[in-house]
Amino acid sequence: MKKLITAALPLAFAAAALAPAPALAGSAEGKLQVKVLGTAVLADGKIVEVKNDPLGLTTGAQTDANNNVVPTLAVEYFLTPNISAETICCFTQHHVSGRGALAPATNIVDHVLILPATLTLKYHMPLGGGIKPYVGAGPSVFFYIDEKPGSSIVPLGVTKVKMSNGVGFALQAGVDIPINDKGMGISLDAKKYFSDTTARFYAGNTEVLATKHTMDPWVLSAGLAYRF
Incomplete structure (x- = not known):
C-alpha cells in the first residue's frame, strides 16, 4: 500500500497542475474576496468611570x-451576491497619555498591542459599473497584549498595568470599486467601534488605581481587493 501511494503521488500532483482551477480564477462574482489595506486607527481612550482610586489621583484627570x-x-465570504461576512486581522500599537490634570504625564501606558477581532455581516448595494457600496455591523473583541507602565508613572512606584479584554461591536460602511472584470478592485472602508476596557495599575501586588475607559476608535482603511 505504501508503494502504491508513493507511486500515485506524482500522478496526483501532475493532474492537479494540469487541471483547470476555476475556483481560484479572479471573478467579480466570486465567493471569496481578500483585501490588503492600509489602515488608520484613530484611537480613543477617555476615562468614563473611576473604580478604585484611594490616593485621589484622577481628580480632574x-x-x-x-x-x-x-x-x-x-477576508470576506459572499453568502449571496449581496450579503457577505467579513473578518479582519491586524495588530495596532498604542500608548496612553494624560490630559487635564494629568497633562504632564505624557506616557502612562506604554506599548500596548490591541487585536480587534471583528466579524461583520455586510449588505452590498450594486450600482452601475460594478461599484458596490456596503453597510455592515457585527461583534468585536479587543484583546490587549503586552501593556506596560509608562515612563511617567514608573517613578511613582507603579510596576505593572493590566487592561481587560473587551467585548463590543462595530458599525461599518464602505465601497468596492472594480479595476477590471477579473476580480481586482479598490476598497474604501470605515468602521466605528464601541468597546470598554478597565485599566488596573499595581505597585507590586497592590492595586493603586483602576479606571474604566471607552475604546471607541474610528478605523479607516483603503487598499486593493481581489475576488475569486
Missing part, C-alpha cells in the same frame, strides 16, 4: 490614546 497606521488583511 483625563487620558488619551495615540493614533496609529497599520497594514490590515481582510
Whole structure:
C-alpha cells in the first residue's frame, strides 16, 4: 500500500497542475474576496468611570490614546451576491497619555498591542459599473497584549498595568470599486467601534488605581481587493 501511494503521488500532483482551477480564477462574482489595506486607527481612550482610586489621583484627570497606521488583511465570504461576512486581522500599537490634570504625564501606558477581532455581516448595494457600496455591523473583541507602565508613572512606584479584554461591536460602511472584470478592485472602508476596557495599575501586588475607559476608535482603511 505504501508503494502504491508513493507511486500515485506524482500522478496526483501532475493532474492537479494540469487541471483547470476555476475556483481560484479572479471573478467579480466570486465567493471569496481578500483585501490588503492600509489602515488608520484613530484611537480613543477617555476615562468614563473611576473604580478604585484611594490616593485621589484622577481628580480632574483625563487620558488619551495615540493614533496609529497599520497594514490590515481582510477576508470576506459572499453568502449571496449581496450579503457577505467579513473578518479582519491586524495588530495596532498604542500608548496612553494624560490630559487635564494629568497633562504632564505624557506616557502612562506604554506599548500596548490591541487585536480587534471583528466579524461583520455586510449588505452590498450594486450600482452601475460594478461599484458596490456596503453597510455592515457585527461583534468585536479587543484583546490587549503586552501593556506596560509608562515612563511617567514608573517613578511613582507603579510596576505593572493590566487592561481587560473587551467585548463590543462595530458599525461599518464602505465601497468596492472594480479595476477590471477579473476580480481586482479598490476598497474604501470605515468602521466605528464601541468597546470598554478597565485599566488596573499595581505597585507590586497592590492595586493603586483602576479606571474604566471607552475604546471607541474610528478605523479607516483603503487598499486593493481581489475576488475569486
